[in-house]
Amino acid sequence: MSDTDYRIIIREREDFDIGQILECGQTFRYRRQADGYRVFAGDKTCTVTQSREEAIVACEECDADFWKNYFDLQTDYGVVKRSLRPLPYMEEAIACGKGIRILRQDHWETLICFILSANNRLPRIMGIVDRLCARLGEDCGGYHAFPTPERMARENAAFYRELGAGYRAEYLEKTARAVADGFDLKKLEEADNASARGALRTLAGVGPKVADCILLYGYHRTEAIPVDTWIKKAYAQICADGCRNTEAMRRRLEEIYGSFGGFAQQYLFYYQRQKRDT
């Protein structure tokens, strides 16, 4: 099998749990398999399995560096967790999701996926993204790539509504056309956080929360804190100040968690959802 001829072995299982990494809501392109997970990103795919001792990423050899970067393997999460543990609510949140990592995802793919995430549920988002790739993505032999801006710009809102995007269909049409027409996602890598956020928010369907998701998951701006319904629940317990304003909550959380805010947000999100499930 040419698609699994190379293996990346991860022995720091304390800092890598593929289930937690994929199911903390930062990506929608994966499938659970009997023995692990199949993961998709851009036009690439890999398979991840893990045991008590190690995790194994199986991929094409030429994609090894891509996946090492994607899973953020160069970052020492021991440092992240040691820095966060003393801060409010982090001891228990980290204990719950200690194998979480923040993926380094593609700007465009993250942009589109998180436009679809607005007021939506994870399984439904995954279904829409799946159909989007199947219909518009390049056939890579057994799976489909994420579609390009140019390809998506050729479809209209009616098409995306048919995929099940609901009222977000208009956003996809407008934003795909904006990017295909020259909105430079790459250039935002050099911008400071506030101006990158402002630029993203000019795109249809990108509000404060979606912009923060794109910054954190698509640009690895680990100080960005997306405030969604789950973080609001967590906030009520962390601060208990009766605050209802999302922007004020975000600022307060940034003060509390500082430059590791994005990591803190992931631990909180996962912890809050686990508590719901149990």
Add this chain to the structure above:
DNA sequence: TCCCAGGCAAGGC
């Protein structure tokens, strides 16, 4: 049935 989901945009003040 009603409520909610990783909210956004538009309209009213």
Add this chain to the structure above:
DNA sequence: GCCTTGCATGGG
């Protein structure tokens, strides 16, 4: 500026 409402769709 801040606050409210409508919005597609599906599951509990």
